[in-house]
Amino acid sequence: MHTATAFLLPSTWFVIFSIVSGFECPRGGYNNQTQFGPGCNYRCHCVADAQCDNDTGICQGGCGAGWMGPGCQYGDIAFKKRAWMSSNTGPDKVVDGDPSTCSQTDQIGEKWWRVDLNGLYRITGLIIFSDNPDALKGFKVRVGNVSSNSSADFPSTCFNDSSNANASEVITVLCTSELVGKHLMISIMDQQTKMKLCDVRVYGGRSIAYRRFTNQSSDQWDGVASRAVDGGTYTSYEYNTCTHTIEETSPRWMVDLAQVYYISRIEIFNRQDCCEERLAGFTISFATNGSFVMVYKHPHVMPAELTDVTNMSNDKARFIQIELTDTSKRTLSLCEVFIYGDCPDNLCGWSCEYPCYCAKPEDKINKIDGYCPTGCAENWTGSKCDCE
Numbered sequence: 377m378h379t380a381t382a383f384l385l386p387s388t389w390f391v392i393f394s395i396v397s398g399f400e401c402p403r404g405g406y407n408n409q410t411q412f413g414p415g416c417n418y419r420c421h422c423v424a425d426a427q428c429d430n431d432t433g434i435c436q437g438g439c440g441a442g443w444m445g446p447g448c449q450y451g452d453i454a455f456k457k458r459a460w461m462s463s464n465t466g467p468d469k470v471v472d473g474d475p476s477t478c479s480q481t482d483q484i485g486e487k488w489w490r491v492d493l494n495g496l497y498r499i500t501g502l503i504i505f506s507d508n509p510d511a512l513k514g515f516k517v518r519v520g521n522v523s524s525n526s527s528a529d530f531p532s533t534c535f536n537d538s539s540n541a542n543a544s545e546v547i548t549v550l551c552t553s554e555l556v557g558k559h560l561m562i563s564i565m566d567q568q569t570k571m572k573l574c575d576v577r578v579y580g581g582r583s584i585a586y587r588r589f590t591n592q593s594s595d596q597w598d599g600v601a602s603r604a605v606d607g608g609t610y611t612s613y614e615y616n617t618c619t620h621t622i623e624e625t626s627p628r629w630m631v632d633l634a635q636v637y638y639i640s641r642i643e644i645f646n647r648q649d650c651c652e653e654r655l656a657g658f659t660i661s662f663a664t665n666g667s668f669v670m671v672y673k674h675p676h677v678m679p680a681e682l683t684d685v686t687n688m689s690n691d692k693a694r695f696i697q698i699e700l701t702d703t704s705k706r707t708l709s710l711c712e713v714f715i716y717g718d719c720p721d722n723l724c725g726w727s728c729e730y731p732c733y734c735a736k737p738e739d740k741i742n743k744i745d746g747y748c749p750t751g752c753a754e755n756w757t758g759s760k761c762d763c764e
């Protein structure tokens with residue numbers, strides 16, 4: 377079991393990097409999505425699909441539903457999951473991706489809000505939106521494995537708020553150590569105010585496969601390999617966003633992330649217009665520069681529309697392969713593959729291209745611009761800890 381301390385970050389530092397530039401990246405991917413970043417090869421995740429800053433990905437109107445963190449590049453694992461609150465009817469408003477809809481408890485004293493993440497996830501931090509942050513003083517964030525309303529069933533603490541400073545309306549909470557669990561609870565024991573939450577987004581790793589190099593063992597019906605990383609999640613083949621191999625032995629699809637990353641989670645969208653069973657029993661394998669090692673095998677049952685492979689042990693990979701390994705001839709079709717992870721320890725940048733010197737090299741919520749939420753390593757200073 378983990379015990380952890382954690383840190384409150386002011387959210388205002390994001391604004392410092394928000395410089396409106398003249399150049400806009402052209403749209404791309406499936407259905408002309410807004411893009412930004414090196415090579416214009418990253419996807420904006422803004423409210424109302426607005427264009428983000430072409431360098432940083434920052435969205436003036438905030439991150440769209442289901443996205444969070446630097447450049448809105450991190451997936452929110454609490455989005456649209458099932459939630460409960462100690463009183464009141466609207467706990468779902470806290471996971472609807474809309475910070476303008478809030479939910480408030482009726483009672484004062486001990487109160488809580490909790491969410492079932494619907495799977496075992498690695499939890500590194502979260503963002504809390506509240507329009508009454510003073511009423512959150514003394515809040516605790518806990519992680520557990522059972523669906524329970526009792527804080528005693530949430531044995532791991534991600535964060536205890538003990539700050540006397542005025543909280544901001546957007547509170548970024550970083551767990552000091554990564555916690556593994558299925559449920560998350562935010563509770564306040566003794567504040568004599570009602571608890572009000574507008575949005576809670578839980579960090580689920582940075583999206584790293586969008587428009588990367590892909591290939592597959594064969595192509596059929598124009599179902600080229602790149603369709604699985606084009607950002608289109610339609611699961612009907614007619615939308616031209618699903619891949620398709622011929623019927624063959626061990627059909628396989630591969631993506632090159634262009635850089636070694638830690639991998640924490642993989643979402644796979646399966647065809648729904650027919651042939652859902654084709655994906656049953658698929659395997660996922662990782663390689664850095666040598667041969668592939670299998671890290672996951674789907675149980676041979678009817679695959680869901682979305683398979684979310686979570687709790688990956690943060691293995692490193694540059695190449696990720698999805699394969700149907702039976703001896704019989706089969707067809708592989710993938711409608712989208714979202715891969716979440718981040719740079720290895722001590723590396724930062726969009727492509728993990730420069731060293732970073734954070735006090736805690738394992739911090740996994742901001743590897744993009746090198747800002748160190750927990751401060752700099754010994755003998756390093758500066759806003760990005762890049763001065764010796």
Ligand SMILES: *[C@@H]1O[C@H](CO)[C@@H](O)[C@H](O)[C@H]1NC(C)=O
Nearest residue numbers: 379380381382533534535536
């Ligand atoms: C938070 O407070 C609880 C007691 O309420 C304590 O058991 C736990 O160790 C604390 N955790 C941190 C990270 O401070």
Ligand SMILES: *[C@@H]1O[C@H](CO)[C@@H](O)[C@H](O)[C@H]1NC(C)=O
Nearest residue numbers: 397398399413414415430431
């Ligand atoms: C963003 O726009 C600025 C100003 O036009 C330009 O200098 C910069 O190269 C652009 N960045 C990218 C990644 O295209």
Ligand SMILES: *[C@@H]1O[C@H](CO)[C@@H](O)[C@H](O)[C@H]1NC(C)=O
Nearest residue numbers: 402403404405406407408409
């Ligand atoms: C995408 O953009 C291209 C070129 O700008 C345009 O021809 C095409 O119609 C657009 N597609 C959609 C679906 O908007």
Ligand SMILES: *[C@@H]1O[C@H](CO)[C@@H](O)[C@H](O)[C@H]1NC(C)=O
Nearest residue numbers: 460461462463464523524525
């Ligand atoms: C938890 O509390 C909610 C009401 O806030 C109630 O609807 C639910 O049944 C309770 N769940 C458990 C497991 O006690």
Ligand SMILES: *[C@@H]1O[C@H](CO)[C@@H](O)[C@H](O)[C@H]1NC(C)=O
Nearest residue numbers: 377519520521531532556557
């Ligand atoms: C939940 O279960 C997983 C796997 O069984 C374990 O690794 C993790 O520590 C548990 N989490 C908590 C908070 O007990």
Ligand SMILES: *[C@@H]1O[C@H](CO)[C@@H](O)[C@H](O)[C@H]1NC(C)=O
Nearest residue numbers: 509510539540541542543544
């Ligand atoms: C906190 O907020 C109160 C009321 O808005 C204000 O009077 C006080 O100066 C603030 N304290 C700090 C440290 O900002």
Ligand SMILES: *[C@@H]1O[C@H](CO)[C@@H](O)[C@H](O)[C@H]1NC(C)=O
Nearest residue numbers: 590591592593594628629630
């Ligand atoms: C995909 O491309 C890589 C690198 O060029 C190559 O090693 C691999 O064999 C190819 N895979 C398939 C399935 O064609």
Ligand SMILES: *[C@@H]1O[C@H](CO)[C@@H](O)[C@H](O)[C@H]1NC(C)=O
Nearest residue numbers: 636663664665666667692694
């Ligand atoms: C290949 O992988 C090995 C083991 O992970 C590593 O030591 C080596 O530096 C890698 N080589 C390249 C060129 O990335």
Ligand SMILES: *[C@@H]1O[C@H](CO)[C@@H](O)[C@H](O)[C@H]1NC(C)=O
Nearest residue numbers: 496497556686687688689690
């Ligand atoms: C989840 O990850 C934890 C920590 O690496 C590990 O102890 C546990 O066995 C994993 N659980 C499952 C179900 O894979």
Ligand SMILES: *[C@@H]1O[C@H](CO)[C@@H](O)[C@H](O)[C@H]1NC(C)=O
Nearest residue numbers: 733752753754755756757764
């Ligand atoms: C930091 O600098 C001091 C003085 O130069 C040195 O003694 C110490 O070993 C350095 N620490 C690290 C971790 O490099």
